[in-house]
Amino acid sequence: MPPESATRGSGTVVPLRSRGPQSQRFVFALLPGFTMLAFSCAIEALRVANRMAGHEIYRWEIAAESDEVACSNGVTIRATCDLDELERDDTVLVCGGLDVQRGSTRRMVNWLRREARRGAAMGGLCTGSYTLARAGLLDGKRATIHWEYHDSFAEEFEEVLLTKGIFAVDGGRMTTAGGTSSLDLMLQLIADAHGEDLANAVADQLIYSSIRTDQDTQRLSTPTRIGVRHPKLSSVIKAMEQAIEDPISPAVLAQDAGMSTRQLERLFRRYLNRSPKRYYMELRLGRARNLLMQTEMSVINVALACGFTSPSHFSKCYRSHYGTTPYRERGSHGARAAL
Structure with a gap:
């Protein structure tokens, strides 16, 4: 050849x-x-x-x-x-x-x-x-x-x-x-x-029928992953994801999406079975957990990076959601990594 x-x-x-x-x-x-x-x-x-x-x-x-x-x-x-x-x-x-x-x-x-x-x-x-x-x-x-x-x-x-x-x-x-x-x-x-x-x-x-380029993104958008097709709700979720460090109030989120706060509440209850405030909190806590597990940032800096101005409030919210405190989460991860 x-x-x-x-x-x-x-x-x-x-x-x-x-x-x-x-x-x-x-x-x-x-x-x-x-x-x-x-x-x-x-x-x-x-x-x-x-x-x-x-x-x-x-x-x-x-x-x-x-x-x-x-x-x-x-x-x-x-x-x-x-x-x-x-x-x-x-x-x-x-x-x-x-x-x-x-x-x-x-x-x-x-x-x-x-x-x-x-x-x-x-x-x-x-x-x-x-x-x-x-x-x-x-x-x-x-x-x-x-x-x-x-x-x-x-x-x-x-x-x-x-x-x-x-x-x-x-x-x-x-x-x-x-x-x-x-x-x-x-x-x-x-x-x-x-x-x-x-x-x-x-x-x-290699039976690889769909070659991707550097313009393709890693994940589907959050609304697509969770099965939300409502355009206004999707825009609110995107705004939440882009404002983790400085959270936006539900009233402002609703206004920016062209609806009332009450309408926003109904949308979240209908499609996600939780309030906008709760959904936003879960996003912030999820990012906080990633930072605790993957970086050496102090707990207070993790709290600030995820929009919590009070370490005690951060710890309370974290424990309510994950069943442990940020400090214990950090310690248990370190112990697992050392195994």
Whole structure:
């Protein structure tokens, strides 16, 4: 097969764009507890791209701080290289998962900084974005991270231009939200380097019929997820989500939506079986819990970030909703993380 073509599963030939004499190498830096799906989607895209091209256009290595790394489902992956100096033009993809703060060690962060100074392209899969941000490699860059970590990431790394997209590419920095979004990023990289025909052939082989772009968002909107189709109620919920730190009164929310406070109350009771005030409180407490579990912010700062001006009021509301105090929540999470 000529080097400038690729073959689909159906046997048709897919022309490849011109490339350099050497294949591109990816180095997957695995953190303890990394997410298997995000990692496997990325590496499988490279494997299938080689098969579809009929020759090696991609190579990869597995780097880690230890000989073996266990992912979040307990499967262990053996490293093929240490955190040594990379080859020229390597691309590093940091694979994160649960408890990424603990996995972002000084050695890992320093290694990333060193290789970035030498010109290596850097990416973060799933929560690997956090490790890149801690290394200062996403400052002033568009980036994304799994939605569960979005609030805490935004609080800790204000200099990063955080998006809610499934992946983001900004210069030599790439980040994904996790899960199958790693596949979307790799398909984009394959298309950029070798053309969309090859990327489509890879997607066909992986039975991936709907390729997404960086314009696609991670989650359905809250109204869609909870089955609300009322436009005014949807607009109120969106306004609540955008004003967690400085809550808006129900009267103002109703006025901005062009209805009375009483009408707003009826809408929430009908569609959500709770008052606007209660729903808003649950949103704020949910964000507070994320910040307590995922950051080192003090409890008082978490309270302020979620619109509570009184620590005692915050603690009372938190205990009423979750059955424990913010301080105990923080302590129990620390104990679980240490196991």
